[in-house]
Amino acid sequence: MIRNIQAIIPGIATSDGAGVKLRRSLGGQQQVRLDPFLMLDEFSSNDPNDYVAGFPAHPHRGFETVTYMLEGHMLHEDHLGNQGHLKTGGVQWMTAGRGIIHSEMPQQVSGAMRGFQLWINLPAAEKMKPAGYQDIQVEDIPKATLPHGGFVKVIAGTYAADGKTVAGPIQGITTAPLFLDVHLPANAEFEHRIPKELNAFLYIYEGELEVGGPMRPAPKQAAIVLGDGDLLKIKAGAQGAQLIVLAALPLHEPVVQYGPFVMNTRAEIEQAIDDYQNNRFAVS
Template sequence: MIRNIKAIIPGIATSDGAGVKLHRSLGGQQQVRLDPFLMLDEFSSNDPNDYVAGFPAHPHRGFETVTYMLEGHMLHEDHLGNQGHLKTGGVQWMTAGRGIIHSEMPQQARGAMRGFQLWINLPAKEKMKPAGYQDIQAEEIPKTSLANGGSVKVIAGSYEDRDKRVAGPIQGITTTPVFLDVHLPPNTEFEYCIAKELNAFVYIYEGGLEIGDPMRAVPKQAAIVLGDGDLFKAKAGAEGAQFIVLAALPLHEPIVQYGPFVMNTRAEIEQAIDDYQNNRFVVS
């Protein structure tokens, strides 16, 4: 069964951190989420005034953040003493768990800064697990060539094509996330089997794309939520297409969010605020 378009969530121009300009689709409005995905930001600018102030130290609890850098260089530092350089083509997969205070600061004064940050919810039983993160360099992310001249980078989950299975570096997470970056030449087609139990969406960041059966054109800078089914079908437009495919197992749990804290009850949010304000948050 082909997954057709269920909803289109346009990206809203906003800013975060110390004034970094971005477009926020999922999470741009209250309750506009796709379980277990909480938020998706795209940042993209050649103007350093749009990004140079970065994201100074701030806390998180109860979810995971995924930063995928298309272009640029960010430095991650956190209260646990971790430090990591996120460069063009690389990914940072951070589990905030019971609490982390970190910063993400640009290491460039000019040029392009472009990429995505995704928030993925943690199940209730894992929200207070120890914090941790993985820095994945570009060369550690497998890329497979398609018969039509396109390519697929596999960040999380796996991709199967022509009797070949390619697994990404992120595995073993409860929500079994899939994260693909797909590049298609002009007027070529793409198919990908997505397990029917997963929620899924697509985000086009270059070119044009049609999705479903019958094919329907979709906009850039928007989360294209896919409906029920087990097969994703798409066709690139005359300029080709570059897009990310995201899918994961829904948690079906209550969500209470207060800024950078995402828990299951109001009492847990109040505890997170109290822990942070009284320096109990930073216990490693």
Template sequence: MPLRSVKQTIAALETSDGAGVRIKRSIGQQQNIRLDPFLMLDEFGSDRPQDYIAGFPSHPHRGFETVTYMIEGHMLHEDHLGNRGNLKNGGVQWMTAGRGIVHSEMPQQESGQMRGFQLWLNLPAAEKMKPAGYRDIQPEDIPNITLDGGLVKLIAGEIAAEGQQHQGAVTGGSTRPLYADIHLEPGKETLLPVSTELDAMLYLYEGEASLVSDKGSQSLQVSAASILAQGDSIRVGAGENGARLLLIGGKPIGEPVVQYGPFVMNTREEIEQTLRDYRDGRLTA
């Protein structure tokens, strides 16, 4: 298989969510702009408290998972199950909404930088109604893989680098998610395998980077989801200021997606049932 190239670029659009938190949304900015099995990718980052301080007050979900990766700042999570955790710099919260969860995500600082990402990962029909749960992953539990000229923080999945096979903090699952934060020093390049069964994207959030393939060198756009063509590896190089970018991949589910706000099911009838369950207090029963 050839090196993967960029086949589509989805620039993030500035918008707001929750109680007015400023975000940039690429995947999921419209319901037909997705990459199976991913529903949405939000980037948030500001040193202006008014952009984030109101947070995400109590709200429901059903039918998918959320992965929140904090780069800077602190975020407090609470849910109806009694779970409570403070997501800190470099940490990840992996939440499974399953059949239903009601939770809140609130910033724990009144000034300073708040920066990170939230990814929505779909669940197949057979798993949409499984019990809700969540997991806080501390920064020290995320493997750091040293590269020649950089490093990879491997949040989820498996990757081969520097002649070794590495496992992330989260592995397995029906969609086999791959989630890596790649840091490259100025002018450095790395080659990383990406399984052919995964659909994948890159998201450059700092610096300059290019993807090298049989199609030549393709510059990556900052704050944009670069959807990758099929292949078995990526070759990415940093510009003169270095680069930080996310590599996200997953095995496609290939099922219909019907979304109504925070609820993601397979049919309209299931969404209508979900709305009844929420109205009648049965969403989390």
């Protein structure tokens, strides 16, 4: 069964950190989420005034953050002593767990800064697990070449075609996330099986795309939520298309969010605030 467009959540222009300009689709308004996805931001600018102030030290608890850098260079540092350079084509996958305080600061004063940040919820049983961090360099992200000349970068989960399976570096997570970056030439078609148990959406960041069966045009810079089914079917327009494909198992748990803290109850949020204010994250 082909997955059709169920909803379109436009990216809303906003800013975060110390004034970094971005577009927020999922998470742009309270309750506008797709379990277990909490938020998706796209940042894209050639003007350093839009990004140079970066994201100074700030806390998180209860979920995972995924930063995918299309262009640019940022430095991650956290209170656990981790430090990593996030460069063009690379990914930072951070599990905030019971608490982390980190910063993400641009290491450039000119040129393009472009990419995505995704927040994925953790199940209640894992929200207070120790924080963790992975830097994934561009050379460690496998790329599957498509018959028509396009390609797929596999960041999380697997991509299978023509009897071959390509596995991304992120595996073994409870929500079984799929994260693909798909590049299609003009008028190319693309299919990928996404298990019906997973919630799924697309985000087109270049070109034009049609989705589903029958095909329906999908806008750029919006979260394109997919309906029931087990097959993604898309076709690029005359200029080709570049998009990310995201899917994961829903948690079906209550979500209580207060800024950078995402828990299951108000009492847990109050505890997170108290722990942060009293420097208990520092011993996570």
